[in-house]
Amino acid sequence: MRTRLASAATIALVLLSGACGGRDSSGKANDSGATSAAFRVALLHPGPTSDNSWNWGAAQGLARIKDSLGAQTSAIQTKTPAEFEENFRQYGSQGYDLVIGHGFEYQDAAVRVAPEFPKTVYVTTSGNQVGANLAGIEFDFEEPSYLAGLIAGSLTKTGVVGTIGGTELPPVKRSFAAFAAGAKAARPNVQVLGSYIGNWDDVNAGKEQALAQIGRNADVIFQNADAAGLGVFQAAKERKNVLVVGSNADQNNVAPEVTIGSVVIDLPRAF
Known part of the structure; x- marks a missing residue:
């Protein structure tokens, strides 16, 4: 995407x-x-x-x-x-x-x-x-975020998906709203959890946020938290049956066993 x-x-x-x-x-x-x-x-x-x-x-x-x-x-x-x-x-x-x-x-x-x-x-x-x-x-990040939500809503087995961001910047909030809309379009009764780490580089905090959502039965998590988001992949790898959606770049190689795709911005071409 x-x-x-x-x-x-x-x-x-x-x-x-x-x-x-x-x-x-x-x-x-x-x-x-x-x-x-x-x-x-x-x-x-x-x-x-x-x-x-x-x-x-x-x-x-x-x-x-x-x-x-x-x-x-x-x-x-x-x-x-x-x-x-x-x-x-x-x-x-x-x-x-x-x-x-x-x-x-x-x-x-x-x-x-x-x-x-x-x-x-x-x-x-x-x-x-x-x-x-x-x-x-400006990037049309909401459109592929909606598609990611459709996929998450279709794949979740628990009926609970999550979003984890760095800080509450307007573009991030809009993309998460689009993801939630996509998830609900695929599964109207899906529960969408949301949280923010408070920064963009604390990997441990990202992992803790992910583990907290997993503890509430989230089995698909869309992260947009830069370096801190790497902790989300770590949490998913440690727990079974949890999937992650990456952001901004193709993050499939970060943890291919748990990554279902990434919402990509072609930044090299933009620059």
């Missing part, structure tokens, strides 16, 4: 993007590229790219751009709104051409900082705010 990009956002990225980058989980920017005349692009991402999900997809997208265009790039992992704004401003002051905030949570900081640096274009994934030098990319 693959989501579709909003057309306006796609055009903005095609015209503006030209580079990629790595990341340094220590909080230091990881720069790459060659000449000072190169197109310069920076990425702010909220979690480790080892999540095989949201952040991994962004890293793959940046690598794809770098390989195809060649550019000076920089990437940094940022976790708090203060860090979002600080790094947006830092890259703007350094004259970067394009700065990407990877996630809805970056939108408010981008709105505040973009007017200060009119020569830098700011883009937020899952964002919907636009300005003279500000754009967002």
Whole structure:
């Protein structure tokens, strides 16, 4: 299953993007590229790219751009709104051409900082705010989430399915609502459990949330929690007859014995 990009956002990225980058989980920017005349692009991402999900997809997208265009790039992992704004401003002051905030949570900081640096274009994934030098990319994540719900509702043997998210971001909440609608379309009397971990990188907390839902008879769980979501796969592997739906990237290889599919965003192509 693959989501579709909003057309306006796609055009903005095609015209503006030209580079990629790595990341340094220590909080230091990881720069790459060659000449000072190169197109310069920076990425702010909220979690480790080892999540095989949201952040991994962004890293793959940046690598794809770098390989195809060649550019000076920089990437940094940022976790708090203060860090979002600080790094947006830092890259703007350094004259970067394009700065990407990877996630809805970056939108408010981008709105505040973009007017200060009119020569830098700011883009937020899952964002919907636009300005003279500000754009967002929206993904139709709800549509494949609904299909995943149809599958979950058809496969559950206990009549209980679950959703586990990182934090209550609007795009995540919408996708979970679509999943629940799909599950109920397949099985009207299905019970849909829902919970949020409170962060995106605590694998143990993700596992605990999954075990709690399994304890309430959930036998199919849709996770959208980045690195923390890896704990959901761990819980399903430890318990029998529990299935998982992955998110953002093809996560079938994370735990193929319990994974029935993934709700995928083609982030490399989006970037």
